Amino acid sequence: MASAAAATGLFVLLGILLPAAAAAVPDVALHRHRLGASLHLAASSSPNASDSPTTFFEVDRPIRPPRGSVGPCSTLLLSSSFGATYGRPPVTAAYAPPVCLRGGSLALAVLEWSADCRGRQFDRIFGVWLSGAELLRSCTAEPRPNGILWSVERDVTRYATLLSQPGEIAVYLGNLVDKTYTGVYNVNLTLHLYFHAAPPPQPQHLQKADLIVPISRSLPLNDGQWFAIQNATDVQSKKLAIPSKTYRAVLEVFVSFHSNDEFWYTNPPNDYIQANNLSGVPGNGAFREVLVRVDGDVVGAVWPFTVIYTGGVNPLLWRPITGIGSFNLPTYDIDITPFLGKLLDSKEHDFGFSVTNALDVWYVDANLHLWLDPKSAKTTGSLISYDTSSMDLNVNSEFSGLDGKFLTSANRQISATGWVKSSYGEVTTTFYQRFGYENSNVYRKNGTVQIVNQTIDAKSGVFAKDASAVLLSEEVHEVFPLYVYTGTSDQVGDEYTLVSVVKLGINDKKISGGKLGFSYSSLRNAQSGRGSMRVKKNLVVGGLGQTHQMYKYVGTDGCYFRDVTSKNYTILFDHSGDSCSKGSYSGTKFSSTKLKDQSARRKLLVNKLHRTEKI
Numbered sequence: 001m002a003s004a005a006a007a008t009g010l011f012v013l014l015g016i017l018l019p020a021a022a023a024a025v026p027d028v029a030l031h032r033h034r035l036g037a038s039l040h041l042a043a044s045s046s047p048n049a050s051d052s053p054t055t056f057f058e059v060d061r062p063i064r065p066p067r068g069s070v071g072p073c074s075t076l077l078l079s080s081s082f083g084a085t086y087g088r089p090p091v092t093a094a095y096a097p098p099v100c101l102r103g104g105s106l107a108l109a110v111l112e113w114s115a116d117c118r119g120r121q122f123d124r125i126f127g128v129w130l131s132g133a134e135l136l137r138s139c140t141a142e143p144r145p146n147g148i149l150w151s152v153e154r155d156v157t158r159y160a161t162l163l164s165q166p167g168e169i170a171v172y173l174g175n176l177v178d179k180t181y182t183g184v185y186n187v188n189l190t191l192h193l194y195f196h197a198a199p200p201p202q203p204q205h206l207q208k209a210d211l212i213v214p215i216s217r218s219l220p221l222n223d224g225q226w227f228a229i230q231n232a233t234d235v236q237s238k239k240l241a242i243p244s245k246t247y248r249a250v251l252e253v254f255v256s257f258h259s260n261d262e263f264w265y266t267n268p269p270n271d272y273i274q275a276n277n278l279s280g281v282p283g284n285g286a287f288r289e290v291l292v293r294v295d296g297d298v299v300g301a302v303w304p305f306t307v308i309y310t311g312g313v314n315p316l317l318w319r320p321i322t323g324i325g326s327f328n329l330p331t332y333d334i335d336i337t338p339f340l341g342k343l344l345d346s347k348e349h350d351f352g353f354s355v356t357n358a359l360d361v362w363y364v365d366a367n368l369h370l371w372l373d374p375k376s377a378k379t380t381g382s383l384i385s386y387d388t389s390s391m392d393l394n395v396n397s398e399f400s401g402l403d404g405k406f407l408t409s410a411n412r413q414i415s416a417t418g419w420v421k422s423s424y425g426e427v428t429t430t431f432y433q434r435f436g437y438e439n440s441n442v443y444r445k446n447g448t449v450q451i452v453n454q455t456i457d458a459k460s461g462v463f464a465k466d467a468s469a470v471l472l473s474e475e476v477h478e479v480f481p482l483y484v485y486t487g488t489s490d491q492v493g494d495e496y497t498l499v500s501v502v503k504l505g506i507n508d509k510k511i512s513g514g515k516l517g518f519s520y521s522s523l524r525n526a527q528s529g530r531g532s533m534r535v536k537k538n539l540v541v542g543g544l545g546q547t548h549q550m551y552k553y554v555g556t557d558g559c560y561f562r563d564v565t566s567k568n569y570t571i572l573f574d575h576s577g578d579s580c581s582k583g584s585y586s587g588t589k590f591s592s593t594k595l596k597d598q599s600a601r602r603k604l605l606v607n608k609l610h611r612t613e614k615i
């Protein structure tokens, strides 16, 4: 449940993912409405149960097996139904590595979640774990009387080491079924494996980790294996020892936000809430960051992408095109190799997570990917430089009654350099992150209109070299623009109209070089939706939603674009292709000449990273 002020006509975005929240019907004295909701449409506008089911989808590029690979070899991992599962243990199944994996050289592993549901239900968050390591964080689609279908595929090749050992699959999807919320989610979880026909030419040692250590809660549990972070001072952590022959370590962090922080980027400061007596409205302002600590030291941060779940803002926006990242939540990599020096003592160390300004609740966990030296029993290392000093957060508040303007901006830099000596030589690794954040939150018309415009800009890089060569240089630049307009009008008693406009996107550029070769990719993925709905009490009695999405990917590994529009469950336009020729992705600032100029790019990158190394 989430966001915004509440008063007559003022809106509160009520999140939906947690049954506990769903049960807490808001204070009727304030005419709040649910901005995260399941649809409760009047029967007249509902499809008939005999109509064919609707297929929901998230726009993404297809996962393609490498050229010349063979497969798939498919294995059903788990098949289950999720009805009254809230507060119960996850559904588990023993995992045995598929027979085809023995002796095969894995080229690609894909985890497929396919599900159906019928009736009425909220959107629910769920997670899939293998032996405690999270493989997928996702949100369900909201069903209709005629039923819905959807599937999610995630590339899980990087977990090859886990897939090769016996273990346990766990799925937690907390759902509640009663007279009103009738939807039961039926799920099949399948693993698809592809193999190299001939052994791969590339050295494998930097690609897939040799060991993956989960930083999550252990079973048995009556919940997901994620940590639940409930407030700004809550630190959730796990102590663990890593093998003393580790030479590289990367933390992959999973994050999702719910209930009072589902729409954290729309939360006003507490002084506005207090001045207007808006008790029960989620506050703490609009800035959040997830901090990752090792033995208390901040080793990295996540300024998360603003995933909007399938019931968010106006559920009709996400039917059948779902919000970016909602079916396959992004994960965030933090390279902690520079810190290995102090972790190689075979002793337990504390890996912790916190969320600045958090309100109840954030689900956070991580997988620690470790690369082990096959030729020596002990590696050594030391931190050379480390800087997390620079963090700025500014809030500029101006309000009078329910109208106001809040400008929040923040910047952070983290960088660390360290060396590790293994049988591969003495390798010096630098990891850095640079974040920028701006959020403007405006209330107008006596608080009945809220306009949020936010941009997160996140750069990170890894640079590893030995005495003679650059082994790896990788730079990622991500920009997450977000605009949310919500306005209530035509209030008559407990009925009103809510108009909303949502624009969100991911612009992502990756460039990497070194021993593994050069690669480059650019993604521009943008959604623009507008809708209105008539709300009576907590029921959406009518409405309309339209969403346009433009997805353009250009990379050394291929191209993909899709231009698609949906309106009220119907696809109006859908054009896609995977040609890299010019014209098929007009508008992308990219030309093949740029790609050819690899050596210049590589030099540029090396210079940049050298500069950051000196910080």
Ligand SMILES: *[C@@H]1O[C@H](CO)[C@@H](O)[C@H](O)[C@H]1NC(C)=O
Pocket (backbone or CB within 6 Å): 007, 008, 009, 402, 446
């Ligand atoms: C603004 O909203 C408040 C709280 O609902 C209400 O008391 C007040 O009368 C409204 N003011 C105007 C000018 O409509």
Ligand SMILES: *[C@@H]1O[C@H](CO)[C@@H](O)[C@H](O)[C@H]1NC(C)=O
Pocket (backbone or CB within 6 Å): 046, 047, 048
């Ligand atoms: C559903 O069926 C009823 C009668 O069985 C019919 O009147 C109605 O138009 C149908 N609705 C839709 C959306 O097809």
Ligand SMILES: *[C@@H]1O[C@H](CO)[C@@H](O)[C@H](O)[C@H]1NC(C)=O
Pocket (backbone or CB within 6 Å): 079, 114, 115, 116, 186, 187, 188
């Ligand atoms: C799960 O697999 C079974 C057996 O193949 C199939 O009958 C069922 O439709 C599948 N369900 C989903 C949701 O994919």
Ligand SMILES: *[C@@H]1O[C@H](CO)[C@@H](O)[C@H](O)[C@H]1NC(C)=O
Pocket (backbone or CB within 6 Å): 230, 231, 232, 233, 234
């Ligand atoms: C924050 O959450 C923790 C963990 O649930 C709890 O122990 C603590 O009392 C909370 N602190 C505040 C200030 O609410």
Ligand SMILES: *[C@@H]1O[C@H](CO)[C@@H](O)[C@H](O)[C@H]1NC(C)=O
Pocket (backbone or CB within 6 Å): 275, 276, 277
């Ligand atoms: C908020 O509540 C206090 C105490 O009940 C009251 O004095 C004050 O006038 C209220 N303020 C507003 C803006 O309603």
Ligand SMILES: *[C@@H]1O[C@H](CO)[C@@H](O)[C@H](O)[C@H]1NC(C)=O
Pocket (backbone or CB within 6 Å): 453, 454, 483, 503
């Ligand atoms: C959001 O703010 C940025 C920066 O001020 C501006 O360029 C952009 O046009 C705004 N977006 C919308 C939809 O108003």
Ligand SMILES: *[C@@H]1O[C@H](CO)[C@@H](O)[C@H](O)[C@H]1NC(C)=O
Pocket (backbone or CB within 6 Å): 041, 045, 046, 541, 542, 543, 544, 545, 568
């Ligand atoms: C869109 O769908 C909703 C819900 O089914 C319905 O109430 C509304 O009349 C539809 N609007 C249009 C323009 O088709």
